[in-house]
Amino acid sequence: MPDSPSPTQAPEHVRSSRSSDSAPAAKRSNHFTPANPPSPLEAEVLARAQAGDHQAFAQLYALHKRRIYSLCLRMVGNIAEAEDLTQEAFLQLHRKIATFRGDSAFSTWLHRLAINVVLMQLRKKGLSLISLDEAMEPTPEEGPSRSFGAPDLKLVGAIDRLALERAVADLPAGYRLIFILHDVEGFEHNEIASMLDCSIGNSKSQLHKARLKLRDALRAQSRQEERS
């Protein structure tokens, strides 16, 4: 294997890619557009990696490791396990990268691959399986009435990051996944639908339910803090 660059930081021209770990700036402008073609430089790195260039693969790892690892970490809630899953996701990427044809954005394709690794792990553990499947299926009986609330319980001002992290961690796995992909990572509903093999409408509806559950959890936290 040839010497590889340190994957801790990709070259600047690669780091500037919007569909990579450096995407938050684009996300701030209401979601980057991973469905668009990659920059020529990113495409070149990808093409080299597909041709078996180890250095290019290291660059892809450097570009995407943070998002993939964070997704794994939020889904399993354990650093060691998240690192193992990240490792497995990139090993699968190495194995399958030649099959990427650009039908979707590379980032979307890689996330789909990583999600499959995570879901397999969750299913293997027998944890959150029910909640996960529930989130992927429409649940018409769970109507909007649950979201009614007294105005005095309205969330006020900025939400504390830690409080939100806690509430997200407590979400059922399926809702958590859709919330992370859409509201945190910035993927569009059509991309999420493709990643999760569900309809766009289902993605929208489950995201809405995830936000409602977060609202309930954050309000409960506020009430608890008021009492203590």
Next chain:
Amino acid sequence: MTGDPSKMSCAEFQAQLPELVSSGRDASAHPHVRSCELCRALLADLETIAEAARQLFPSVEPADTVWKNIETALERGDDHADTLDAGVAPNIPGRGGPGA
């Protein structure tokens, strides 16, 4: 369901909310929201949550050992093993595997 948006019930409005919010249209301009304090509060909360989610954009990196383990596995050709597909992860260096 009534056809007049201003005469919608809260349940009717909230049933439309996922589509309305994802459409990018200004949901707060909906006639029901303008006349309903509860739904106005709900909408504001959902917007606050979506806004706050941006704080959670990934900022943590995996340990350097993850890449080292990947390299080791690639050198050994372990990426060709369908490890998790087989329900086990025996060839992945790292915690729990023989390469640890």
